[in-house]
Amino acid sequence: MYELCPETPNDTPEVEALMDLCFAPGRTALSSYRLRDGVPPVEALCLVLRDGSGVLLGAIRYWPVRVGDKPALLLGPVSVHPTTQGEGLGGLLMRESLGRARELGWARVMLVGDLPYYRRFGFSKLERVEMPPPTNPDRVLGLDLVDGAWLGVEGHVSRETGGDVAAGLAEIRRDPPESQTCVEMDGSAKR
Ligand SMILES: CC(C)(COP(=O)(O)OP(=O)(O)OC[C@H]1O[C@@H](n2cnc3c(N)ncnc32)[C@H](O)[C@@H]1OP(=O)(O)O)[C@@H](O)C(=O)NCCC(=O)NCCS
Numbered sequence: 571m572y573e574l575c576p577e578t579p580n581d582t583p584e585v586e587a588l589m590d591l592c593f594a595p596g597r598t599a600l601s602s603y604r605l606r607d608g609v610p611p612v613e614a615l616c617l618v619l620r621d622g623s624g625v626l627l628g629a630i631r632y633w634p635v636r637v638g639d640k641p642a643l644l645l646g647p648v649s650v651h652p653t654t655q656g657e658g659l660g661g662l663l664m665r666e667s668l669g670r671a672r673e674l675g676w677a678r679v680m681l682v683g684d685l686p687y688y689r690r691f692g693f694s695k696l697e698r699v700e701m702p703p704p705t706n707p708d709r710v711l712g713l714d715l716v717d718g719a720w721l722g723v724e725g726h727v728s729r730e731t732g733g734d735v736a737a738g739l740a741e742i743r744r745d746p747p748e749s750q751t752c753v754e755m756d757g758s759a760k761r
Pocket of ligand 1: 651656
């Protein structure tokens with residue numbers, strides 16, 4: 571049995587430790603982190619996955635960004651504890667969070683990562699979307715949460731600087747649906 575919940579401040583030190591374990595040292599020096607500096611994450615989409623004993627198995631986070639003048643979600647980091655990688659938990663975190671993002675009214679999501687992993691969730695290379703350097707353009711990937719949402723969206727990816735980020739994102743529904751809370755899942759949720 572697994573429990574998937576929005577990350578709370580109590581979870582954060584453990585999530586940071588998991589991410590330090592899963593990524594190379596210096597992960598916060600990556601250019602994608604500059605887009606997160608001083609910007610609150612999208613709380614409803616930052617999820618922690620624990621086993622039935624409460625052991626942290628994985629986590630995923632999202633931040634709001636702008637691409638040109640359009641809002642988008644920046645997915646990442648996503649990490650699964652090395653002892654449970656390859657069991658479908660990464661897929662579970664991806665699918666569940668993307669489903670919640672769609673329910674919340676987000677139209678488009680992007681990330682910087684390996685296409686061979688992310689294409690299974692529908693991601694493809696974004697053309698003419700420029701991350702702050704140094705970023706390999708082949709790793710800049712996007713997914714429509716609403717049909718055609720990336721059509722004509724191009725330009726520099728920049729920090730979401732609005733004082734009230736949610737209020738600035740006209741496309742985004744304000745109140746999370748009731749489903750955006752903790753859910754218990756059994757192994758069949760993994761694919
Ligand atoms: C990437 C990660 C989140 C995937 O989680 P996971 O629980 O192992 O993933 P799943 O079990 O759902 O999927 C495993 C499949 O993904 C593949 N895969 C994992 N990482 C991959 C990568 N970087 N490129 C290509 N395929 C990858 C595995 O080979 C496996 O393939 P298979 O289904 O054909 O056997 C996890 O491996 C991880 O935390 N890695 C370290 C941190 C990281 O790189 N995060 C992503 C960058 S933001």
